[in-house]
Amino acid sequence: MNIIVAGGDGFCGWPTALYLSNKGHDVSILDNMVRRDIDNELHSNSITPIADLEERVAKWKELTGKEIRVYEGDLTHYDFVKQVLKLEQPDAFVHFAEQRSAPYSMIDLDHIVYTQTNNVVGNLNVIYGIKEVVPDCHLVKLGTMGEYGTPNIPIEEGYLEVEHKGRKDVLPFPKQPGSFYHLSKVHDSHNIMFACKIWGIRATDLNQGIVYGLDTEETKMDPVLANRLDYDGVFGTALNRFIIQSTIGHDLTVYGKGGQTRGFLSIKDTVRCIEIAAENPADRGEFRVFNQFTEDFSVQGLAEKVQKVAKEEGFNPEIAHLDNPRVELEDHFYAAENTKLKDLGLEPHLLDDEVIREILQTVVKHKDRVIEENVMPQVSWK
Ligand code: NAD
Ligand code: USQ
Secondary structure, X not given: OEEEEEOOOOOOHHHHHHHHHHOOOEEEEEEOOHHHHHHHHOOOOOOOOOOOHHHHHHHHHHHHOOOOEEEEOOOOOHHHHHHHHHHHXXXXXXXXXXXXXXXXXXXXHHHHHHHHHHHHHHHHHHHHHHHHHOOOOEEEEEEEHHHOOOOOOOEXXXXXXEEEOOEEEEEEOOOOOOOHHHHHHHHHHHHHHHHHHHHOOEEEEEEEOEEEOOOOOOHHHXXXXXXXXXXXXXXXXXXXXXXXXXXXXXXXXXXXXXXXXXXXXXXHHHHHHHHHHHHOOOOOOOEEEEEEOOEEEEHHHHHHHHHHHHHHOOOOOOEEEEOOOOOOOOEOOOOEOOOHHHHOOOOOOOXXXXXXXXXXXXXXXXXXHOOHHHOOOOOOOO
């Protein structure tokens, strides 16, 4: 298949582009490199050194003979999107290319507006481009489990059967997101659902949980192919942050009580889920929703798992309970459905001590790159 990976220079997109290319798909990457600019804005960095995208794809070609074409440009520019779609005529458009940090979206009004404009306008351009140029192309869109929030009922995959005043219907599952970033994904989902209905495009919304790890078989082939790994209080995410903190003598930063429970998955499963979605396209006019996570954990539970492995590796991290910078429930019911991707063949890589140890042993090699003042959370929801 011809597959465009938008956001293919990022944490999920780069290993996905390599994985799909390795599987024999004809892959191109579209990215505007804004994530690298944001590192400069925040005076932050990936703990792993990352090569330029040009060097990355050149190394991939040298090692495998496979070419990944690169289109550097911005999804919020419609002419650019249209031109790439015309040139590539993709069978699938994998859309990772959004501002994905909840704290970044809560910094101030400029960052709220940037996040929602970048994400919502970019996504509108993609769906309009598909309608105009490649109406049969399957949109594989990265959503987030955080669109649902933490309701006091089990979370279904996209839709809920409701009985109300003697009548029944199947309706979109209620959305109660917890940041302006998560809200941008809700807006995207509504826009895509409407586009499927009116224009008959085909789309899969992958409500992904929090991704941990960094390596796949492909990224490990050469240091130039290394994936980025974020640890700072803005872009770093729960499990990855705890593992990195444990190697630099920092307390593990559990926010509040730590009962916040979320769906998680390995980066090794992210790439496979995208392959599964792409190879099993939604029907024309269908807006399909899969919950893309493999296990759920509380942040306190994760901190305890990391603490145990870190001690075995000769580190001695304490678990701190910081004042929670976010507005969220710290103790709540959580049960989310995740059968659709498994029914299509996903065999999850589950989290155990050895998985934590492998990530820890990778990051410890680069721990001198950590900028310590970036580790504590600095963005408040209030
Ligand atoms: P990332 O920031 O590492 O990568 C996103 C990439 O998109 C970057 O390379 C960036 O330069 C590019 N980009 C952003 N806006 C763009 C635009 N307007 N035009 C072109 N390129 C643009 O993020 P990630 O962690 O790889 O996340 C990828 C996607 O997966 C996001 O949509 C995110 O919401 C979703 N997701 C991520 C996680 C996670 O734990 N990382 C979990 C659930 C969902
Ligand atoms: N948390 C801590 N300590 C930390 C970091 C986070 O206790 O050091 C807590 C947060 O308060 C929150 C939970 O851990 O309750 C998750 O936070 P996170 O920063 O790991 O993840 P989140 O902000 O939800 O965002 C990440 C990605 C985002 C993706 C989302 C999936 O950055 O792109 O959409 O995970 S989900 O959480 O399912 O919505």
